[in-house]
Amino acid sequence: MASTGGKVSAQPEPAPGCSIEQVERALGILEGRWKLLIVHHLLVRQPRRFSELERAIPRVTQKMLVQQLRALEADGVVRRIVFPEVPPHVEYELTPAGAALTPALTALHDWAANACPASA
């Protein structure tokens, strides 16, 4: 519904309580301290093995990484590919829905680099 009001300046009422529900659901999916970071790293390079993600996000614990990854998988953002080998080999990649987060992540990244108050 980004097209409803077009711009988001000082319009009277572009969209009061319309798709707030959707936004909330989307935020719910992306909620969590590591989710966006995981998606970010998968956007940077895909697919990634579990241990690669672990290394990419040093401060995350295995437990959290597994947990958030499962949540993202359950929400259809990430796909888990298991290679039936020994030793175990698992790769993660984004679903089309996950890849569609690119503009959002890019915009966020842009904000972080340019407008974010903590970018100093």
Add this chain to the structure above:
Amino acid sequence: MASTGGKVSAQPEPAPGCSIEQVERALGILEGRWKLLIVHHLLVRQPRRFSELERAIPRVTQKMLVQQLRALEADGVVRRIVFPEVPPHVEYELTPAGAALTPALTALHDWAANACPASA
């Protein structure tokens, strides 16, 4: 559509490991169940009184709203304007940094409406 370009395909290297720090800081600022929702509502209409925000986000408690608002204020995303009157009158508006979140919010909103798996 997203204002960022709409290229969702296979980007080789949007941003390797460069400003991950910045992204993390930005995510930290926006972290929390209500922050993005608050910013969203302020983007829709500005300024807003405390009670307006309360009504716009029914499931938030006063405590949480105050808390998240303060955090956003401390992070330079939101500005708090107090009118020295009786009864008390406080308005909230976005700082330029906060307003700069528009593209990100729009992209997120777009994702929520179109690509988010839970948008069905």
Add this chain to the structure above:
DNA sequence: CAGCATCCCCTTAGATACTG
């Protein structure tokens, strides 16, 4: 390698009551 299980702590967030 990729995970699961367990223990435990500390923060978060909800409800409620009170105030300038």
Add this chain to the structure above:
DNA sequence: CAGTATCTAAGGGGATGCTG
């Protein structure tokens, strides 16, 4: 109206150890 104060329950998240 716009908060503050307090109490409490829930669970997020860390550390460690074990397994297929």
